[in-house]
Amino acid sequence: MRHEATEEDTSRMAATEPTKIRNIAVAGHRGVGKTSLVEALLFEAGKTNRLGTVEQGTTVSDWDEHEQRRAMSLSGSLCHLEWKDRKINLVDTPGDAGFQADTYAALRVVEGVVVVLSGVMGVEVNTSRVWQRAEEQELSRVLFVNMLDRERADFFRVLEAARRQLSDRCVAIQLPIGAEHELTGVVDLLHMCAYMDPSGAREGGPQPIPDSMADVVREHREKLLDAVVETDEELMGRYLEGEELDADAVAHALKQAVTRDELYPVACGVATKNLGTTALLDLLVEGVPSPAKKGTTIEFGDAKQAVFIFKTIADPFTGRISCFRVLAGPVTGDTTLVDPRTHAKERLGQVLLLQGKDSEPAEALGIGDLGAVAKLKDVVTGDVLVDHEVAVEPPHIDFPEPVMSFAVTPKAKGDEEKMATGLRRLHEEDPTLLLRRDPQTGEQLLSGISQMQVEVAVDRLSTRFHVEVELHPPRVPYKETIRKEARARHRYKKQTGGRGQFGDCAIVLEPLPAEDGELGYEFVDKIVGGVISQGYRPAVDKGIREAMEHGELAGAPVQGVRVLLVDGMEHNVDSSEMAFKIAGSMAFKEAYQQADPVLLEPIMELEVTVPDDTVGAVNGDLNSRRGRLQGMEPAGGMTTIKAEVPMAEILTYSQALTSMTGGRGDYAMHFLRYEEVPTHVAQKIIEQTKKEREEAKV
Numbered sequence: 001m002r003h004e005a006t007e008e009d010t011s012r013m014a015a016t017e018p019t020k021i022r023n024i025a026v027a028g029h030r031g032v033g034k035t036s037l038v039e040a041l042l043f044e045a046g047k048t049n050r051l052g053t054v055e056q057g058t059t060v061s062d063w064d065e066h067e068q069r070r071a072m073s074l075s076g077s078l079c080h081l082e083w084k085d086r087k088i089n090l091v092d093t094p095g096d097a098g099f100q101a102d103t104y105a106a107l108r109v110v111e112g113v114v115v116v117l118s119g120v121m122g123v124e125v126n127t128s129r130v131w132q133r134a135e136e137q138e139l140s141r142v143l144f145v146n147m148l149d150r151e152r153a154d155f156f157r158v159l160e161a162a163r164r165q166l167s168d169r170c171v172a173i174q175l176p177i178g179a180e181h182e183l184t185g186v187v188d189l190l191h192m193c194a195y196m197d198p199s200g201a202r203e204g205g206p207q208p209i210p211d212s213m214a215d216v217v218r219e220h221r222e223k224l225l226d227a228v229v230e231t232d233e234e235l236m237g238r239y240l241e242g243e244e245l246d247a248d249a250v251a252h253a254l255k256q257a258v259t260r261d262e263l264y265p266v267a268c269g270v271a272t273k274n275l276g277t278t279a280l281l282d283l284l285v286e287g288v289p290s291p292a293k294k295g296t297t298i299e300f301g302d303a304k305q306a307v308f309i310f311k312t313i314a315d316p317f318t319g320r321i322s323c324f325r326v327l328a329g330p331v332t333g334d335t336t337l338v339d340p341r342t343h344a345k346e347r348l349g350q351v352l353l354l355q356g357k358d359s360e361p362a363e364a365l366g367i368g369d370l371g372a373v374a375k376l377k378d379v380v381t382g383d384v385l386v387d388h389e390v391a392v393e394p395p396h397i398d399f400p401e402p403v404m405s406f407a408v409t410p411k412a413k414g415d416e417e418k419m420a421t422g423l424r425r426l427h428e429e430d431p432t433l434l435l436r437r438d439p440q441t442g443e444q445l446l447s448g449i450s451q452m453q454v455e456v457a458v459d460r461l462s463t464r465f466h467v468e469v470e471l472h473p474p475r476v477p478y479k480e481t482i483r484k485e486a487r488a489r490h491r492y493k494k495q496t497g498g499r500g501q502f503g504d505c506a507i508v509l510e511p512l513p514a515e516d517g518e519l520g521y522e523f524v525d526k527i528v529g530g531v532i533s534q535g536y537r538p539a540v541d542k543g544i545r546e547a548m549e550h551g552e553l554a555g556a557p558v559q560g561v562r563v564l565l566v567d568g569m570e571h572n573v574d575s576s577e578m579a580f581k582i583a584g585s586m587a588f589k590e591a592y593q594q595a596d597p598v599l600l601e602p603i604m605e606l607e608v609t610v611p612d613d614t615v616g617a618v619n620g621d622l623n624s625r626r627g628r629l630q631g632m633e634p635a636g637g638m639t640t641i642k643a644e645v646p647m648a649e650i651l652t653y654s655q656a657l658t659s660m661t662g663g664r665g666d667y668a669m670h671f672l673r674y675e676e677v678p679t680h681v682a683q684k685i686i687e688q689t690k691k692e693r694e695e696a697k698v
């Protein structure tokens with residue numbers, strides 16, 4: 001259910017009315033000019049006095065030092081501007097696959113998305129992903145074909161690609177005048193005017209459309225009108241009667257169509273020259289719904305005040321900053337809300353408006369508005385805060401799963417706690433960055449979506465938390481199991497003076513088939529006639545479990561075993577739990593050797609998306625990594641390859657993929673099942689373990 005704002009909600013405070021707000025995420029593939037576009041929009045609207053650049057690290061939204069060093073966005077950035085009496089909140093999102101957590105969270109708090117495309121590359125992997133997400137959230141979308149000044153840029157080719165690959169309801173609302181280095185301006189097909197290239201200055205206001213454009217403008221204006229009137233019966237009637245439709249009437253119908261996701265207008269320009277921003281801003285105001293029109297799907301029960309936290313910035317000095325959307329309000333400073341997740345009261349000291357890293361205090365924020373607040377106690381991204389406790393289900397933000405892990409160690413001994421604290425703070429900022437201890441290997445594992453994401457975390461640990469750490473490939477969590485039945489009997493006996501030790505047990509090992517893909521363990525007590533008394537039998541089980549923690553082949557845990565305790569003997573003075581535990585453990589080790597033990601390894605399902613011309617190389621490489629091809633799906637110049645690959649072979653896949661595809665490849669993987677390691681590979685692992693054990697002994 002979408003909650004719609006009513007007038008009464010907003011009349012109490014000097015907050016911006018929901019009808020006058022536009023919440024827009026700027027999203028798309030990596031490096032298509034999203035940050036540059038946000039910079040240009042802020043500049044055109046008079047929020048800044050100069051057009052910053054990504055190269056020089058002077059943009060409003062890439063304010064973080066690591067973003068500036070890498071010349072790319074690493075997290076979402078909240079900005080706002082005023083245009084034609086409307087407040088436009090912009091969330092600049094990162095395009096890199098490793099940093100999509102913020103992008104996905106941002107899509108929960110906006111009504112509209114400006115999907116930015118490169119005029120050269122067109123629809124790319126992350127363009128489609130973002131599109132898909134926006135589709136799921138039923139968000140209104142506007143496309144912006146950027147970089148039209150670049151060599152080989154072609155607006156019409158990209159328009160066709162978008163119509164083919166994203167939706168056939170994409171329709172041009174602007175056209176470029178000229179192309180590549182001869183691009184001189186853009187035409188606004190809605191208001192039938194032109195804007196000439198301001199070369200980085202403010203745009204100079206509407207101009208007449210050059211005569212040379214007459215034919216192509218007529219053709220595309222007709223397509224636009226056809227598309228718009230098709231969604232509006234009344235307008236269709238007037239149009240068919242030959243009436244000249246004015247821009248307001250068309251804009252009104254367009255907004256309705258964009259609101260209902262029936263049309264996706266395609267705008268264009270050059271972000272770094274500030275070309276196309278006036279027409280785009282007009283379109284955001286006139287063509288994209290406000291929170292009053294579209295509202296939110298996030299639940300807040302009957303709360304009179306409610307906010308949804310969509311982003312957390314962790315700073316060691318200023319503390320935690322939480323960005324939120326007002327669900328019910330207005331919300332002012334000095335308000336106390338409650339977090340139903342923790343039941344804790346959270347006091348909102350000062351409500352802030354963010355402009356990249358800068359903030360200014362706001363008196364009140366109304367329904368639908370986006371803002372921030374500092375120093376909340378236990379709030380995490382995804383929480384809903386309300387004025388009184390209501391049972392609400394916090395929205396599920398379907399963050400991507402971490403796919404790669406690195407073992408992480410501090411360079412200086414004793415820095416373990418500092419490292420863990422820093423990583424916990426970074427996890428608050430980016431929920432897809434996880435630190436956990438591998439129960440099997442004991443290593444601290446830092447997991448994320450891409451290697452770069454993990455490396456950025458390491459850089460941030462150094463600059464923000466002053467801990468230097470090292471990354472290592474993690475150990476593969478091997479397992480061991482048995483292939484056949486075996487039996488053994490062990491008598492543990494020490495009877496030299498005083499009270500001795502005596503435990504004796506006979507066991508049978510059997511392979512235990514996996515249940516739902518999980519290998520288990522079962523202990524079956526088959527003792528008859530009480531040859532071992534009841535009290536000692538669990539000790540045998542315990543001894544066996546301990547022995548199974550480190551199998552004899554490669555020290556990996558043993559699973560998939562059923563143990564039958566079939567016989568034994570006890571001594572009425574010398575028997576003890578300890579003696580039976582040792583006997584159980586020894587009997588297991590003896591039987592295990594004869595039960596045809598094998599090594600198991602995790603198999604991952606891998607999905608690699610690469611440019612068509614690299615498919616051969618990528619497949620060949622997967623083959624050499626013991627990969628098994630499951631299928632290939634080409635779409636729009638890219639092919640998605642599905643394969644099953646042993647985890648051990650893709651621990652360092654990202655470097656290989658980058659070099660094979662020139663950085664244009666992308667992959668994701670998840671755990672599938674355990675499989676037996678082929679003998680020749682297993683042999684090497686077993687020998688390696690042996691060597692390590694011997695070295696450890698010396």
Ligand SMILES: Nc1nc2c(ncn2[C@@H]2O[C@H](COP(=O)(O)OP(=O)(O)OP(=O)(O)O)[C@@H](O)[C@H]2O)c(=O)[nH]1
Pocket residue numbers: 029030031032033034035036037053054055071072073074093094095096146147148149150269270271272273
């Ligand atoms: N020629 C040209 N270059 C552009 C244009 N827009 C952006 N660039 C350049 O392209 C590069 C990437 O621009 P960004 O604005 O960082 O792109 P982004 O989409 O924000 O990138 P990520 O946030 O890392 O995904 C920078 O070097 C920009 O200067 C454009 O319209 N024309």
Ligand SMILES: [Mg+2]
Pocket residue numbers: 034035036062072073092093094095
């Ligand atoms: Mg960016």
